[in-house]
Amino acid sequence: MTDPLLFNPRTYDPAHFDPETRRLLRATVDWFEERGKRKLIEDYRSRAWLADFLAFAAKEGLFATFLTPASAARQDDQRWDTARIAALNEIFGFYGLDYWYAWQVTILGLGPVWQSGNAAARARAAELLAQGEVFAFGLSEKSHGADIYSTDMLLEPDGNGGFRATGSKYYIGNGNAAGLVSVFGRRTDMEGPDAYVFFAADSRHPNYHLVKNVVDSSKYVSEFRLEDYPVGAEDVLHTGRAAFDAALNTVNVGKFNLCTASIGICEHAMYEAVTHAHNRILYGRPVTAFPHVRRELADAYVRLVGMKLFSDRAVDYFRTAGPDDRRYLLFNPMTKMKVTTEGEKVIDLMWDVIAAKGFEKDNYFAQAAVEIRGLPKLEGTVHVNLALILKFMRNHLLEPVEYPAVPTRLDAADDDFLFRQGPARGLGSVRFHDWRPAFDAYAEVPNVARFREQADALCEFVATTAPDEQQSRDLDFLLSVGQLFALVVHGQLILEQARLTGLDQDVLDELFSVLVRDFSGHAVELYGKDSATADQQAWALGAVRRPVVDEGRAARVWARVEALSGAYEMAP
Secondary structure (H helix, E strand, O other), X not given: OOOOOOOOOOOOOOOOOOHHHHHXXXXXXHHHHHHOHHHHHHHHXXXXXXXXXXXXHHXXXXXXXXXXXXXXXXXXXXOOOHHHHHHHHHHHHHHOHHHHHHHXXXXXXXXXXXXXXXXXXXXXXXXXXXXXXXXEEEOOEOOOEOOHHHOOOEEEEOOOOOEEEEEEEEEEEOOOOOOEEXXXXXXXXXXXXXXXXXXXXXXXXXXXXXXXXXXXXXXXXXXXXXXEEEEOHHHEEEEOHHHHHHHHHHHHHHHHHHHHHHHHHHHHHHHHHHHHHHHOEXXXXXXHHOHHHHHHHHHHHHHHHHHHHHHHHHHHHHHOXXXXXXXXXXXXXXXXXXXXXXXXXXXXXXXXXXXXXXXOOOOOHHHHHHHHHHHHHOOOXXXXXXXXXXXXXXXXXXXXXXXXXXXXXXXXOOXXXXXXXXXXXXXXXXXXXXXXXXXXXXXXXXXXXXXXXXXXXXXXXXXXXXXXXXXXXXXXXXXXXXXXXXXXXXXXXXXXXXXXXXXXXXXXXXXXXXXXXXXXXXXXXXXXXXXXXXXXXXXXXXXXXXXXXXXXXXXXXXXXXXXXXXXXXXXX
């Protein structure tokens, strides 16, 4: 049986896309399937560079087709289409995060270029893509991480309108092979934001020195150093405050991809885990006959469905964004933080079931269990994204405004606004549509109604017992509040997508029973915080709810999970 909610290479047919997108997605799946599981795992374990994969991508024009915006396109099918980019993320995650990573950091490296007015650099990037080259994003540094205020990549004016750049970058994917590296630095002859510069470098230049791969992986996460590297006017992508904005706006575009990669990892691991558990006999019974095993696998399944629903709906808001609609700025850190940490929970639940099997070298699961950890940490860690999410809480919960309805966006359109987002500030002015109608539409679903009680309670908290000035400086306390708010946003977009796709209500009810438990857990955590006031403690305990139990519903959802046994196994 094929579950329509999960990606299955045996039956995958992305018919909702245009013919060329459909062909490329299917060709990518077929390439991995033809290589087989043994080769996939062998390359992962031997940390082999991805030369054969990149050769396939170059031959098919995969990166050039998907990552060249219409403004730089050389062929009709080239555009920046977030929906099909998300679909490819999921496929790459399904087969291995190393493949996704080479693609992901290429997206980041292209961000400053496609935002630039430098026509020569844009043409150069389009040509490199056509040649099958990869790109890199030279932002982080060993001493400062992603603290771009403190960059030590220094550009000294050369007296001829250009610069000589000297400095190191650290944790830079594709730094070993990138045809173009977008590098962030600052001028030595100026101070403050006006000194920032984003420029294009070539990893093959003699003044570009590759130091090492800082991780033990096929992912080449490089340290490199520029020594007196010549930067001409044709290499400068952005200067001043625009360079700073380009860095943050690139992250808005590129790190969105973390969520769908996480989904792909979980899907492949779930096929393995359910198949193993259902066919393993313990004490005379299949492992899946034990109640705790059924609960863990069912929880993993509905959490994974929730990840997919949220991420698919977030795509629509990215594609519909504009100067007067920046709701994506909340949904972006949500995908980076909430969806990826849900992925960790999904893997942990399944690993508790399959136990030692999860360590075996001949399974995909062993690498999934490792790689799923990286995704919440590849963009500033969970607490950074939670702190960002909190900036939107009051406007989202208490001060909604009217917006036109956002449809499902699978059309073959170019998402050009993502490269003209403008200044990376003013988050407090971003407004949102009312979250309540999404819940009202499913008021008859018991656990949606139960969770709605908790969401309403959070609104009361924000209105009456919100953190005071001193607590607002206590990040430990605020992060608990952020987790509660994130659950409401997560639930909202899940419900919107459920309505658009006609999701089975048993699955939805079971998913919200998990979210009710999650909200209660975070409320209890807030209750125990050192700085929680008596009123806040009372509120926290009052927000705890027990999910509505329905044995019939649980059995029907379990039947869907059980049917995953044998539904897919990668060829040897």
